[in-house]
Amino acid sequence: MRSAKYSGPGSxxxxxxxxxxxxxxxxxxEVLLRVGAAGLNPVDVKIRAAAHDFGVIRYTDRPGWDVAGVVAEVGADVADWERGDRVHALAAFPDAAHTLAEYAVVSAADLAPIPSTWSTAQAGAAPLAVLTAWQALDAAGVSDGQRVLVLGGAGGVGHLAIQLAVARGAEVVTTGSPAKHELLRSWGATEVVDYRDGKALAAIAPVDAVIVTVDGTLPPRGAVQQGTSVITITGLTAAQSAQLSDWGATPVQRILVHADGAELTEIATLAEAGKVTVHLDSSFPLDQLAAAEERVETGRATGKVAVVVDRAI
Ligand SMILES: NC(=O)c1ccc[n+]([C@@H]2O[C@H](COP(=O)([O-])OP(=O)(O)OC[C@H]3O[C@@H](n4cnc5c(N)ncnc54)[C@H](OP(=O)(O)O)[C@@H]3O)[C@@H](O)[C@H]2O)c1
Incomplete structure (x- = not known):
């Protein structure tokens, strides 16, 4: 079969x-999937550029964690899936999964059905980002009637966090560059702020929870009140965390996404109901993986970058 391979650290x-x-x-x-599409995430390009582990995230020269495809073969002790099922997964993360290939072995526990409302490319691109968004909202305890600030609403994780927060009944305020404001509203955000406009940022009224998807970015002072939960999926310095505590936020939690087929199945139900969609920034065939990674590396992608392995799936 054809597989993507890294020859070492580099561009x-x-x-x-x-x-x-x-x-x-x-x-x-485990099951063997015939791969239709796979997604790319910033972690893929960081790992490729460095060619070493990032904490618990395993470097591998055979990349890929997101995947969508068709079950081609079922291993022993798999009761829930059969040949021909259309499924997707965040596979094995943070261990290696090798999904950027024509076939991939995936643990049955990581799988979920592909929602009928999503294309194979959308389903392949979504899992890591949508599970990150889901797990961040869980960590923040986001529920009906709350006000949530998503810092970085146009990215892979951000655009899904907006929709999932709205699906939980929250009111969402988010940040993005002006060219993306219409899209941010289409995903359900009711307040949209240009992240380069200091005055507009300072005017954001207090929120119950903040999801930080942009490296090193603090929520503005006015958005934080006593008890605001702040969840980051990137990094905040100790000084930034201390600053947030001084402003009244609960201790900042930094989360790392984990594979979870049951959660992905719950998300599929929301997708079937039309409550969450995956915006594709771009799609590339497997033999243009380098161009796909370069697109992610710009940090300017809107939604997700997909790699299409087999158009027939
Ligand atoms: N902890 C975890 O488990 C976990 C999981 C997934 C991702 N991550 C990390 O989370 C980060 C985001 O991931 P992602 O996949 O969402 O990234 P992404 O899709 O590459 O994000 C790109 C988007 O970020 C927007 N953006 C850039 N700077 C911004 C700013 N200052 N304010 C608001 N928006 C800004 C860009 O919009 P413009 O073009 O308009 O600037 C672009 O649409 C990455 O560092 C990634 O490694 C962590």
Whole structure:
């Protein structure tokens, strides 16, 4: 089968190639997927550029964690899935999963049905980002009637966090550049602020929860009140965390997404109901993976970047 491979640390154009590898065999509790599409995330490009582990996130020269496809073979002890099922997953994260290939072995526990409202490319691109958004909202305890600030609403995680927060009954305020404001509103945000406009940022009224998706960015002072939960998926310095505590926020939680087929299945139900969609910034065939990674690396993608492995799926 054809698989993506990194030859070492370096730029996408220098180190990515598509090579022939053996098709893997599913073990107990696993299925073999014929891959239709896979997603890319900033972590893929950071890992490729550095060629070493990031904490618990495993470097591998055979990349890919997001995947959508069709079950081709079922291993022993798999009761819930059968040949022909259309499924998607965040596979094995933070361990290696090798999904940027024509076939991939995935644990049955990581799988969820592809919602009928999503294309294969959308389903392949979504899992890591949508599970991050879901788990961040859970960590913040976001519920009906709350007011939530999503810092960085136009990115892969941000655009899904807006929609999932709205699906939970929250009112969402978010940040994005002006060219993206209409899209941010279409995902359900009721207040949209240009992140380069200090006055508009300062005018954001207090919120119950903040989801930070932009590296090193603090919520503005006025948005934080006593008890505001702040969840970050990137980094905040100790000084920034202390500043937030001084303003009354509960201790900042930094989360790392984990694979979870049951949560992805709950999200599929929302997608079937038309409550969450995946905005595709762009799609690239597998043999243009380097160009796809370069697009993610710009930090300017709107929604998700997909890699289409087999258009027939
Ligand atoms: N902890 C975890 O488990 C976890 C999981 C997923 C992702 N992450 C991390 O979270 C970060 C975001 O991931 P992602 O996939 O959402 O990234 P992404 O899709 O690459 O984000 C790109 C978007 O960010 C927007 N943006 C850039 N600077 C901004 C700013 N100052 N304020 C508001 N928006 C801004 C850009 O809009 P403009 O073009 O308009 O600037 C663009 O639409 C990355 O650092 C990633 O590694 C962590």
């Amino acid at each position: 996408a154009a220098d180190v990515i190639s598509i090579v022939e590898t053996d098709t893997p065999t599913p073990g107990p509790g």
